[in-house]
Amino acid sequence: MSSKKKINKKDIGKLLSRWSQQFTVLAPSMESGVATMAEWDGKDTSFLDWYRNTVIPPKANFFPPMEEMFSFQKDREGYHIELPLVNEHKQLIFGIRPCDAKALAILDMTFEEAYEDPYYLAKRNSAVLVGLGCTNPYDSCFCTSLGISPAESTDVDLMLTDIGDQFLIEEVTDKGKELIAKTSGLKEATETDEARAKEAKETSHNKVTRKINTEGIEDKLLACFDDEDYWEKIAAKCISCGICTFLCPTCYCFDINDELVKQQGARFRSWDSCAFPLYTKMPMENPRLEKWRRVRQRVCHKFEFYPMTFNVIACTGCGRCIRLCPVNWDITRVLESLPVKV
Numbered sequence: 424m425s426s427k428k429k430i431n432k433k434d435i436g437k438l439l440s441r442w443s444q445q446f447t448v449l450a451p452s453m454e455s456g457v458a459t460m461a462e463w464d465g466k467d468t469s470f471l472d473w474y475r476n477t478v479i480p481p482k483a484n485f486f487p488p489m490e491e492m493f494s495f496q497k498d499r500e501g502y503h504i505e506l507p508l509v510n511e512h513k514q515l516i517f518g519i520r521p522c523d524a525k526a527l528a529i530l531d532m533t534f535e536e537a538y539e540d541p542y543y544l545a546k547r548n549s550a551v552l553v554g555l556g557c558t559n560p561y562d563s564c565f566c567t568s569l570g571i572s573p574a575e576s577t578d579v580d581l582m583l584t585d586i587g588d589q590f591l592i593e594e595v596t597d598k599g600k601e602l603i604a605k606t607s608g609l610k611e612a613t614e615t616d617e618a619r620a621k622e623a624k625e626t627s628h629n630k631v632t633r634k635i636n637t638e639g640i641e642d643k644l645l646a647c648f649d650d651e652d653y654w655e656k657i658a659a660k661c662i663s664c665g666i667c668t669f670l671c672p673t674c675y676c677f678d679i680n681d682e683l684v685k686q687q688g689a690r691f692r693s694w695d696s697c698a699f700p701l702y703t704k705m706p707m708e709n710p711r712l713e714k715w716r717r718v719r720q721r722v723c724h725k726f727e728f729y730p731m732t733f734n735v736i737a738c739t740g741c742g743r744c745i746r747l748c749p750v751n752w753d754i755t756r757v758l759e760s761l762p763v764k765v
């Protein structure tokens with residue numbers, strides 16, 4: 424008997440309701456016209472018709488755009504610090520795409536391996552990721568060039584594949600297996616269902632037609648690192664708005680600020696961007712005052728420095744930076760136009 428399960432699409436609302444008893448369920452949602460992962464309202468499953476991917480990446484659910492680190496009060500004895508309450512309700516993210524699940528695995532390397540970030544890890548370790556395979560990737564997607572398949576993932580706990588009127592459900596991790604064991608209302612998948620899922624995955628994979636060549640990319644970037652003319656040309660039309668970094672699922676730069684009113688205040692961290700001229704301002708100098716240096720940093724960080732440190736490219740090919748850049752700056756064209764000097 425197959426160990427895979429299935430559910431009718433019309434019963435997804437019931438499934439999410441069951442999971443809502445245990446988790447804060449997040450699902451694709453439109454907020455002011457922007458697709459994001461937001462708390463499910465308990466009834467609406469219309470996202471199954473419109474959802475391709477979110478604009479705001481799911482990193483925001485673990486590493487929010489702004490987060491209070493602690494609050495403080497000052498009196499004669501000094502400062503008294505109060506840590507924020509940890510939300511005990513665990514998050515279940517329904518519908519995360521394989522590229523965005525991979526992005527969280529990439530972020531783990533910074534927030535868990537390199538430095539243990541308690542704010543990120545408290546949310547990340549208690550979360551359940553339920554993946555939903557893409558059936559309609561964007562023209563700007565190039566995940567398959569980064570070893571990611573739009574309908575398969577080892578970075579989620581459960582993976583759902585569209586097989587017509589139903590979803591096939593695969594258990595990927597022990598956490599996913601435990602959840603399925605406690606979930607009623609699922610049917611056993613048949614061999615025919617599995618064959619349909621295999622075909623659907625292949626079809627999705629083949630729909631991603633944009634490609635990049637990552638072979639020797641680190642060496643190519645290293646070789647042109649000092650080619651100022653090249654980087655100036657590449658950076659010319661960028662307006663340093665930072666959108667590509669804020670919305671990139673693997674970018675994690677942040678700033679920390681204290682807000683103080685009279686004797687009390689709070690420390691916040693908020694997203695920052697290497698695209699901003701003041702990002703690297705230091706007391707003596709700013710090593711990335713010119714735009715071309717900042718553009719070079721973004722490209723090299725993802726395709727040269729991160730692989731040097733963690734042995735993985737910090738880009739998932741989600742295509743957000745291409746779709747959402749106001750001046751149509753395209754990272755795939757940049758990577759394809761690197762002057763080859765190796």
Ligand code: SF4
Pocket residue numbers: 660661662663664665666667668698747748749750751752
């Ligand atoms: S979104 Fe486009 S214009 Fe804005 S910083 Fe990124 S590349 Fe430059």
Ligand code: SF4
Pocket residue numbers: 667670671672673674725737738739740741742743744745754
């Ligand atoms: S660099 Fe662009 S394509 Fe790559 S993960 Fe970031 S937003 Fe997605």
